[in-house]
């Protein structure tokens with residue numbers, strides 16, 4: 253049966269997380285309702301202590317709510333066993349943390365292959381898969397490095413590769429660029445943008461408002477509740493699972509139709525007779541033939557017969 257367009261992947265209903273009792277009682281989340289559709293890229297913002305990490309931990313089944321309901325892929329996960337939760341985490345959810353959380357005494361390839369242990373893959377197969385994904389992240393030559401031998405940006409790329417190896421449907425990232433300089437942050441965000449363009453659902457916590465341009469929805473939290481919730485992209489435009497990394501663009505010009513392939517994240521802007529592909533300094537195709545200019549006839553040059561060498 254074909255999957256319903258923009259199906260709901262996560263549903264939280266009146267979720268509350270309470271710490272302490274009596275005078276010491278406090279709420280990290282309070283009657284929290286949230287519906288996430290497949291293909292959304294949600295950024296969660298809000299002051300320190302407002303409950304962002306608590307929310308991600310509950311969505312990622314690392315923590316359980318005090319009360320309320322949680323439906324993951326349409327199924328209640330409130331009362332499932334720890335074993336089943338671990339299975340869900342291994343197959344459905346990829347985590348990316350601020351401090352990368354790589355295991356220090358395991359090499360890069362071992363770290364990346366780790367989630368596959370829970371999926372029951374044999375070691376050779378695990379390493380082969382890790383090798384493939386590291387190649388995609390241009391980290392193959394660092395495969396046998398230890399985490400301390402990598403820069404912060406590289407460590408985070410390894411952590412992203414690790415979070416993706418079991419092809420999860422949801423990626424949860426808690427301030428993934430919080431410990432990185434702006435250049436490395438940009439690289440990480442471009443990686444996440446690619447992952448999202450392929451139809452993955454991403455929920456990311458950030459303190460950096462400039463990163464919200466990558467999101468399709470921005471939620472501001474305050475004291476364990478949603479303060480504002482703004483969608484910047486219409487549901488119908490969200491990427492679908494298996495969305496192609498490359499798309500073909502057809503330009504129907506009067507002169508001759510042009511068909512070309514571009515990266516799915518490349519901007520294609522049609523303005524009047526001009527189609528601009530990519531940023532301002534890339535191709536600028538003309539959709540209508542330009543009127544021919546009438547050129548004034550040049551007087552023919554008289555060709556003098558060449559003098560023959562004696």
Ligand SMILES: Nc1ncnc2c1ncn2[C@@H]1O[C@H](COP(=O)(O)OP(=O)(O)OP(=O)(O)O)[C@@H](O)[C@H]1O
Pocket residue numbers: 271272279280298299300301302303304305306307
């Ligand atoms: N184990 C715990 N025991 C008691 N209170 C806790 C516990 N974990 C979290 N809290 C409280 O819950 C609230 C929300 O914490 P949370 O870590 O979710 O905030 P946050 O929005 O992620 O903050 P930050 O931006 O600083 O990471 C805080 O007031 C915190 O003190």
Ligand SMILES: [Mg+2]
Pocket residue numbers: 304305306426
């Ligand atoms: Mg936090």
